[in-house]
Amino acid sequence: EIVLTQSPGTLSLSPGERATLSCRASQSVTSAYLAWYQQKPGQAPRLLIYGASSRATGIPDRFSGSGSGTDFTLTISRLEPEDFAVYYCQQYGGSPLYTFGQGTKLEI
Amino acid sequence: QVQLQESGPGLVKPSGTLSLTCAVSGGSISSSNWWIWVRQPPGRGLEWIAEIYHSGTTNYSPSLKSRVTISVDKSKNQFSLKLSSVTAADTAVYYCGRVARTGDHFDSWGQGALVTVSS
Numbered sequence: 001e002i003v004l005t006q007s008p009g010t011l012s013l014s015p016g017e018r019a020t021l022s023c024r025a026s027q028s029v030t031s032a033y034l035a036w037y038q039q040k041p042g043q044a045p046r047l048l049i050y051g052a053s054s055r056a057t058g059i060p061d062r063f064s065g066s067g068s069g070t071d072f073t074l075t076i077s078r079l080e081p082e083d084f085a086v087y088y089c090q091q092y093g094g095s096p097l098y099t100f101g102q103g104t105k106l107e108i
Numbered sequence: 109q110v111q112l113q114e115s116g117p118g119l120v121k122p123s124g125t126l127s128l129t130c131a132v133s134g135g136s137i138s139s140s141n142w143w144i145w146v147r148q149p150p151g152r153g154l155e156w157i158a159e160i161y162h163s164g165t166t167n168y169s170p171s172l173k174s175r176v177t178i179s180v181d182k183s184k185n186q187f188s189l190k191l192s193s194v195t196a197a198d199t200a201v202y203y204c205g206r207v208a209r210t211g212d213h214f215d216s217w218g219q220g221a222l223v224t225v226s227s
């Protein structure tokens with residue numbers, strides 16, 4: 001099983017600041033198969049990034065993804081109030097087919 | 109734009125069977141997409157449970173495979189989840205979703221259905 005470890009667990013920042021979220025895999029992940037989601041309280045996850053660096057439809061360009069192999073990063077260039085949420089990385093492949101990281105809570 | 113809506117009992121007794129249905133609208137379940145169930149225990153992270161293709165081909169999480177059945181009803185444009193022998197540990201919000209055509213991530217989600225296992 002490929003285990004995804006996200007850090008930090010909680011990130012405290014202010015609007016306008018830059019956020020850098022990390023997702024580390026226990027073994028190499030195909031970049032094409034790494035995605036990021038945003039989840040707000042009481043809501044379903046929303047796809048932000050797929051293929052490690054491609055933004056999903058309608059996602060603002062302040063969100064960007066990068067990385068390869070075992071280390072991936074989600075960057076939010078200038079935080080807006082609506083960006084404070086929990087973020088999950090997810091990979092495809094292996095057994096189980098899909099696994100998620102434990103999440104990073106981005107708080108004000 | 110495809111929309112998904114979960115439905116089913118919100119309360120299931122221990123040792124019973126959890127049953128949920130996901131209705132798909134705005135698109136066909138027979139499209140070139142897989143369909144999935146993911147769950148989230150209260151205050152915790154996301155766990156993939158199973159996926160199905162309209163042909164009936166399935167994949168299951170090894171940790172749940174012995175208790176899970178996913179099925180599709182093309183005539184009703186919906187798919188379903190059954191989880192047997194439930195315990196309190198199965199209490200969670202259950203989401204249905206769609207796998208993107210690239211096959212590796214989830215591009216549409218239902219709003220989620222809270223299922224509580226309690227006597």
